Amino acid sequence: MxxxxxxxxxxxxxxxxxxxxxxxxxxxxxxxxxxxxxxxEEAKLSEYECGFPAFEDPRSQFDVRFYLIAILFIVFDLEAAFLFPWAVSLEFTGWAGWITMMVFLFELIIGYAYAWKVGALEWE
Structure with a gap:
């Protein structure tokens, strides 16, 4: 108990x-x-970040490309964040750590190639 x-x-x-x-x-x-x-006051409550009043509904939908670019940025930013401790500890992890990181990088390269192929990185 x-x-x-x-x-x-x-x-x-x-x-x-x-x-x-x-x-x-x-x-x-x-x-x-x-x-x-x-x-x-009216001056304190006015628009101050962009300098002009909003011209459309602030709850309008964003294009999905904004989210795709943000997700891709986070993925590749985390990739770089994982590479630094791996590079420092490579002496201790040996071949197993090296092979594991190569598999990880290969998976990310496949994902990057797929995103490039479907046009997720292109902007109009």
Whole structure:
């Protein structure tokens, strides 16, 4: 039978973390309202990032190519992130580590060739 008392420190930690995160979120908003720093005006609520009002619905659908490019970027970025520790630890992993990484790179090259063949990397 499992003793649930051993999970008490984790539960206490979760309550403290939740309380602190709520405090960090809601305390500045409350202080701003109490001290008068919260004064919404038309100039403060206007578009400031792009400089002009939005000309279409912000919830419009994106072209799927945006997502494909983002996914491909993440895949190849992670590939580079895996190559650095592999290169450093190659002395310890030996031939097994080298062969494993070559299989990994071969799979990524196949995926890259497929993405190139179907035109996922082309932009109009």
């Amino acid at each position: 499992v003793d649930l008392g051993q999970y008490l420190p984790i539960l206490i930690f979760l309550f403290i973390a939740g309380g602190l995160s709520a405090l960090f979120v809601f305390l500045p908003m409350g202080v701003a309202r109490l001290t008068g720093a919260h004064r919404p």
